[in-house]
Amino acid sequence: MWTDQLVSAKQLSRADIDAVLDHAAEIDENPAAFADRHTDKLLALLFYEPSTRTRLSFETAMKRLGGDVIDMGSVEASSVKKGETLADTVRVIEGYADGIVLRHPSQGSATMAAEYVDVPLVNAGDGAGQHPTQTLLDLYTIRKNVGFDDLTVGIMGDLKYGRTVHSLANALTQVDASQHFISPDSLKLPRRVRYDLHEAGANVKEHTELDEILPSLDVLYVTRIQRERFPDESEYRAVAGQYQIDAELLEAASDDLIVMHPLPRVDEIAADVDGTDFANYFEQAHNGIPVRMALLDMMLDNE
Amino acid sequence: MSDHELRVSKIKSGTVIDHIPGGQALNVLAILGIDGSTGEAVSVGMNVPSDRLGRKDIVKVESRELSQDEVDVISLIAPMASINIIRDYEVQRKHRVERPNSVQGVLECPNPSCITNEREPVKTRFTVLDDAVRCDYCETIVRDNIAEHISDD
Numbered sequence: 001m002w003t004d005q006l007v008s009a010k011q012l013s014r015a016d017i018d019a020v021l022d023h024a025a026e027i028d029e030n031p032a033a034f035a036d037r038h039t040d041k042l043l044a045l046l047f048y049e050p051s052t053r054t055r056l057s058f059e060t061a062m063k064r065l066g067g068d069v070i071d072m073g074s075v076e077a078s079s080v081k082k083g084e085t086l087a088d089t090v091r092v093i094e095g096y097a098d099g100i101v102l103r104h105p106s107q108g109s110a111t112m113a114a115e116y117v118d119v120p121l122v123n124a125g126d127g128a129g130q131h132p133t134q135t136l137l138d139l140y141t142i143r144k145n146v147g148f149d150d151l152t153v154g155i156m157g158d159l160k161y162g163r164t165v166h167s168l169a170n171a172l173t174q175v176d177a178s179q180h181f182i183s184p185d186s187l188k189l190p191r192r193v194r195y196d197l198h199e200a201g202a203n204v205k206e207h208t209e210l211d212e213i214l215p216s217l218d219v220l221y222v223t224r225i226q227r228e229r230f231p232d233e234s235e236y237r238a239v240a241g242q243y244q245i246d247a248e249l250l251e252a253a254s255d256d257l258i259v260m261h262p263l264p265r266v267d268e269i270a271a272d273v274d275g276t277d278f279a280n281y282f283e284q285a286h287n288g289i290p291v292r293m294a295l296l297d298m299m300l301d302n303e
Numbered sequence: 304m305s306d307h308e309l310r311v312s313k314i315k316s317g318t319v320i321d322h323i324p325g326g327q328a329l330n331v332l333a334i335l336g337i338d339g340s341t342g343e344a345v346s347v348g349m350n351v352p353s354d355r356l357g358r359k360d361i362v363k364v365e366s367r368e369l370s371q372d373e374v375d376v377i378s379l380i381a382p383m384a385s386i387n388i389i390r391d392y393e394v395q396r397k398h399r400v401e402r403p404n405s406v407q408g409v410l411e412c413p414n415p416s417c418i419t420n421e422r423e424p425v426k427t428r429f430t431v432l433d434d435a436v437r438c439d440y441c442e443t444i445v446r447d448n449i450a451e452h453i454s455d456d
Contacts, residue, residue: 085423108418108440112425127416129441192442 003299007110007123009132009167010196014174021140023294024287031064034293038067038300044097045071046089047124048080048104053263053285054124054134058101061292070097087116094119099300120299128161134262135167137291138221139175141284145258146218148175156182156210157223157243157268159189164262165223166193173200180217182207184239187225210245214252220245221260222268246270250278260284312346317365319387320377325350327380328360330450334376335364343367356383375403376410379436380450405430405439410452417441427454
């Protein structure tokens with residue numbers, strides 16, 4: 001059951017997604033009503049990689065539910081530095097906290113950790129693998145702004161390494177969205193994600209240029225092209241500029257389009273988009289609080 | 304006995320693995336951990352004409368019966384293979400390999416970022432798909448040259 005351990009967006013059925021988003025909407029409407037839900041609970045934050053939004057939003061969500069957090073701190077200051085395995089760390093922390101939020105650079109780390117603990121465990125990003133709670137807040141943002149009916153989503157940028165993209169693509173099959181993937185050939189969706197989309201019977205198209213499909217999109221989900229992934233700086237420069245959007249480019253879009261980004265952005269969305277009605281990425285980040293509150297509330301209640 | 308089988312000498316007791324796709328015999332030996340240093344008498348026929356496969360390889364291993372794990376992994380590179388158990392020059396038992404639903408601890412994940420390649424107490428586990436295997440941890444799909452990923456452990 002995902003309510004014990006959420007490691008992949010693939011665990012989530014349409015009913016699961018609706019349940020979390022409905023609960024998040026309830027919390028969003030009246031957060032004060034949930035302020036004392038988990039006053040006796042502790043959540044452990046184990047972040048083996050840098051994070052701002054995910055870490056702080058889990059901490060905020062837990063505190064807004066009346067609970068508290070314990071934080072491993074930086075890897076450099078932890079027993080990881082002494083060579084402790086992840087399996088040992090989570091088994092120790094299971095005895096301290098009522099739930100664990102794990103971010104780790106290795107793909108499959110959350111799947112492995114979940115095999116070692118019985119407390120609720122949430123994957124907050126495992127390398128280039130999955131980021132299911134980002135997906136839930138992405139879906140919340142989409143449902144709130146444009147709805148799930150007859151949905152057409154464009155996902156642009158680093159599709160190869162972007163874990164938020166992989167999770168979102170999996171979850172969008174549950175709402176029967178048409179999915180358009182826009183990237184340079186070198187950063188196309190990995191085989192494993194395409195396999196899942198094919199198995200799910202998803203309506204998927206791949207593109208190298210945005211302009212051919214921009215007018216048909218309800219959502220444009222932009223991700224950062226990760227310079228550090230390119231073996232050669234000149235290869236990065238060759239593609240990076242092609243995957244930037246600005247207010248002028250968006251003149252060709254539908255008026256109802258929303259532009260999303262999991263953040264942080266670098267230069268893939270120009271600052272002049274921020275002031276337009278298209279810009280949705282800061283609201284999207286804010287939605288992480290009610291969504292993570294809903295998720296923690298459901299998981300800790302189920303314990 | 305057919306002419307084809309005469310190309311490789313009979314064994315007294317042990318296992319004959321037949322209907323291996325042509326060119327895969329050395330990979331079957333690798334799966335069985337046979338590199339010539341372990342002392343078994345081994346006969347190998349490669350690219351033997353076959354009605355079913357066009358050309359096939361045959362491996363005969365003296366005085367050894369295979370474990371289920373070994374048969375499972377062989378099935379990944381030789382899905383049509385048959386396993387013949389020989390005792391006193393006679394075929395005692397003959398069966399086709401069956402592709403398992405998953406294999407555990409026998410393949411290494413080729414993804415260097417997979418948690419199974421870290422110093423963690425975790426055995427690899429791959430789900431067997433129609434024409435590939437998939438890591439249960441990082442979900443990497445391995446379609447080609449599966450034998451190259453057989454664990455050295």
